[in-house]
Amino acid sequence: MKLIFFGPPGAGKGTIAQQILNKYKIIQISTGDMFRENIKNQTEIGVTAKEYIDKGELVPDEVTITMLKNRIENDDCKNGFILDGFPRNIPQAQALDNSDVEIDRVIYFTVPADLIIHRLSGRRSCKQCNKVYNINPDGFPNPKVENKCDVCNIDLFQRADDIPATIKDRLDIYREQTEPLAEYYEKQGKLKKVNADGEIQRIIDDTINAIEN
Ligand SMILES: [Zn+2]
Numbered sequence: 001m002k003l004i005f006f007g008p009p010g011a012g013k014g015t016i017a018q019q020i021l022n023k024y025k026i027i028q029i030s031t032g033d034m035f036r037e038n039i040k041n042q043t044e045i046g047v048t049a050k051e052y053i054d055k056g057e058l059v060p061d062e063v064t065i066t067m068l069k070n071r072i073e074n075d076d077c078k079n080g081f082i083l084d085g086f087p088r089n090i091p092q093a094q095a096l097d098n099s100d101v102e103i104d105r106v107i108y109f110t111v112p113a114d115l116i117i118h119r120l121s122g123r124r125s126c127k128q129c130n131k132v133y134n135i136n137p138d139g140f141p142n143p144k145v146e147n148k149c150d151v152c153n154i155d156l157f158q159r160a161d162d163i164p165a166t167i168k169d170r171l172d173i174y175r176e177q178t179e180p181l182a183e184y185y186e187k188q189g190k191l192k193k194v195n196a197d198g199e200i201q202r203i204i205d206d207t208i209n210a211i212e213n
Pocket residue numbers: 126127128129130131149150151152153
């Protein structure tokens with residue numbers, strides 16, 4: 001089962017992915033985590049990627065594709081994977097089509113714009129384990145103790161990406177570059193839409209339905 005999850009920032013793709021991984025014995029490949037891992041281990045490609053990220057620029061496609069192909073070769077990907085955060089634009093989707101990575105289905109999560117900003121501004125992350133929380137009362141998952149990671153019990157922090165001033169830029173980039181993927185994969189007959197506004201269990205059920213039907 002080789003899947004792409006895409007949708008606007010704040011659609012909850014990562015959270016939904018976490019809820020269905022066990023069901024299919026697959027893993028989630030978040031390009032953000034993949035970058036952080038490579039940067040932390042100071043791999044050659046991680047160092048290159050960091051220069052772009054520090055400048056707030058998108059990492060060139062060939063860097064991301066190389067990183068991704070290395071990752072997919074791991075044994076834990078043998079049952080499949082969910083790509084989260086890649087491809088982000090048409091050239092990346094074309095590059096993926098031209099690589100030997102076969103994608104079965106693309107799940108497109110849709111959310112109204114005003115909700116996106118509300119959700120993103122509540123996001124907090126753990127520096128140690130990278131788990132992402134949402135501190136809004138209607139957010140998911142809330143940390144069990146206010147502003148502490150459930151696992152590591154250390155203070156959560158707000159990523160530069162999730163600061164309100166940055167959110168608008170991310171949304172503009174999303175609309176210009178990422179949203180056209182819906183039409184691209186629709187033409188390939190791989191696209192399934194899921195309404196990501198609402199109750200978490202309903203969104204999970206719809207996602208499973210989209211994967212299997
Ligand atoms: Zn943690």
